[in-house]
Amino acid sequence: MADLVSALADIVGAANVATGDAISDDLTHDEALTAEARAPLAVVRPASTDEVAAIVSLAAAQGVPVTARGSGTGLSGACIPQTDGLLISFDRMAEIVEIDLENHVAVVQPGVTLAQLDEATAAHGLIYPVQPGENSASLGGNVATNAGGMRAVRYGVTRNQVLGLTAVLGTGEVIRTGGKYVKATSGYDLTQLIIGSEGTLAVATEAILRLHPRLAHGATVLIPFTTLDEVAAAIPRIVGSGVNPTILEYIDFLTMGAITASAGLDLGVPQDVKDAALAYLVVVLENRTADRVEEDVVELAELLTELGALDVYVLPPGAGASLIDAREKAFWTAKAVGADDIIDMVVPRASIPEYLAAVQEAAQATGSLVVGCGHAGDGNVHLSVFQSDPAIRTDVVSRILRGGAALGGAVSGEHGIGTEKKAYLAAIEDPTKIDLMRRIKSAFDPSGILNPGVIFD
């Protein structure tokens, strides 16, 4: 141990290695509701790719586990270190290396936060469009989990924005994948493979990100419906209409009540409409000109009225932003009122009503409360599970995940598997695929030191 710490200090300087009581509690957990905090053997704070490579080489030689951590805002336990392992913290690698206006890309270190990048891109009329709802999240973590968020219906998720990576393999070797271009067919796409691998294949130390023009005009539209089937039926019609929504969310009436109450938000919906509304759609339309936004709002309103909406509310700009903000904070609202677990399954979007029926059946069968909202355009349903008994909670979560899998869904749309959903993945997923993933991990990380126990055992 002393030898290891001394070797780490040789790499990053003694001031950038912490052990024992010097390790901040903040570094021992993420935001998963079910995960236990764990302190690592040592926290290491590298300042360069070369230093990361040296740390990983050292760890590989000694068989010491390595977990990488950005802001620690994950929801699946994937950045909680091993007690006998190292935690690489990226707070010293948090620079925007470049905003390239000709190629419309940003080059960032893993510790850069979404807030930091948003400010830098806004100055040039550009946007990095992945907004998973937590602006303090780091880009390194976003890459590791393939972060999504509300704007995915228009812009896609992290994997659609990352054009290239610098990454350290489990051998300590450094590779550079992709580049400042949006396409290539020159061997296997290692960039895509590393994205979403939750730190188990490689440690990303730099990313090339695609930027988009920032749209200057927008409107937030709130649409109550009496049934979820109507909401589900409206979604393909909205997407098919070509208005190309930036955000297309559904919120059930319980969640809507909770997030608006928590934010002290009055959206101007009359009580009789509130009483009749079982589910809401929230649609954000954006465009280059105010005229086009206005035209699109009119078209959307006509379409939704025809599809049975109780009413269509174009929210004043302040209220619109507050509602989106409150929706982004839905997780915190759920946590504050005592949710015991969260699920972010993805199903074919047309199967949302059937999936939610299965969810309610599972909730009733186990005496649990399950409420939710979701990225309706993507079929990514976020559920808060209230069930304090751990065994029953495992049962209800299993039932919910099996219900979605039967509809062709996947365990997680954007939170990842981490440690907290891996037992469910193992139970649901085809063992042939899990075995294949294990062999792929061995190709990147022959000694198995990178985030062991995450995604699969």
Added chain:
Amino acid sequence: MADLVSALADIVGAANVATGDAISDDLTHDEALTAEARAPLAVVRPASTDEVAAIVSLAAAQGVPVTARGSGTGLSGACIPQTDGLLISFDRMAEIVEIDLENHVAVVQPGVTLAQLDEATAAHGLIYPVQPGENSASLGGNVATNAGGMRAVRYGVTRNQVLGLTAVLGTGEVIRTGGKYVKATSGYDLTQLIIGSEGTLAVATEAILRLHPRLAHGATVLIPFTTLDEVAAAIPRIVGSGVNPTILEYIDFLTMGAITASAGLDLGVPQDVKDAALAYLVVVLENRTADRVEEDVVELAELLTELGALDVYVLPPGAGASLIDAREKAFWTAKAVGADDIIDMVVPRASIPEYLAAVQEAAQATGSLVVGCGHAGDGNVHLSVFQSDPAIRTDVVSRILRGGAALGGAVSGEHGIGTEKKAYLAAIEDPTKIDLMRRIKSAFDPSGILNPGVIFD
């Protein structure tokens, strides 16, 4: 051999196995200019995923190479079989399994052609937007090469459209990846890894494809410039303006002359402008309404005039379509006039002028003629190389690829590496990455039977 053929006949029926003279010459080559045709030991025509799995299992047990083939329109030799191997031909697996209007996806077998899918989606006001310029190409081949084409600047390439795959590993095991949803973080993205792997990791037997609303209105705009630097400078401005072009191509004056002459096309550009124009931009704008297209054309014309365009021509619909068609046939024009090789390198789009300067330097140093056009918005430059001496041709192609690699580019943007560019890839690419790719291949295909010798040796 007789045993193998008999075992294959047991799987697919004797009528669907061909050997010797019964093998059509068509199945021995693709469209690569430099590749030699090769007939396989046997051609097998399966009708289902199970039959493909049985064929691959048999081949794995006997160590017999397997190459899959769609329409054979590839440009890198990747579907040319081994003389001691099997060729799986997908002409009996050419069905559109489903057009799902609620989830906006198509489910297709690998032999389905782009033309077939385009007709089926058009009937519903939808589009599969990848149009690599050859409508007889098959979706299986598109997945294998991560096909791109002119519309990639707006819609991305094949990997941005494929949501899931059914695929047979080199072990004969069948996996199903992804689903009818646009995002997931539930283990490694096997879909993305298989796309672009040119048949070396798995044989795809079904694909779930994302569909988009088909835009009803469009305009084709032709813009001559006196220098390529001006063209390059205009590209980020066009993309940044938000007009969101569907197509953004540059065509050099030699290629423009050749493709318009070959198509007998008069675009109405006066002779003095033609004489002054060294490069052209072709921009296609599409939108839901004719008004918006018109507004965008005006905005584009103002922007380009300000950026030094010689003039801006909004082509009559017929001429616009003919120009795009002629551009799509640029490869055939080059082939007809005797091109000896083609290159489709991708570089950061802002580096196109510098890259093309390096290209012309290489051409002059070796006494070769190199002309081109390209997907300017993507940095994907298509070059025709005229040099009949094989050794000098290897030299000029090497110089051109090294020139692009020095600018951060990749060997191929969309054609793939196949057999014809693998020596160049081996010379240019980081050996650490090639070794990693070899280990990944072993994870999918432990006996090394899937398209051996493609991408790397």
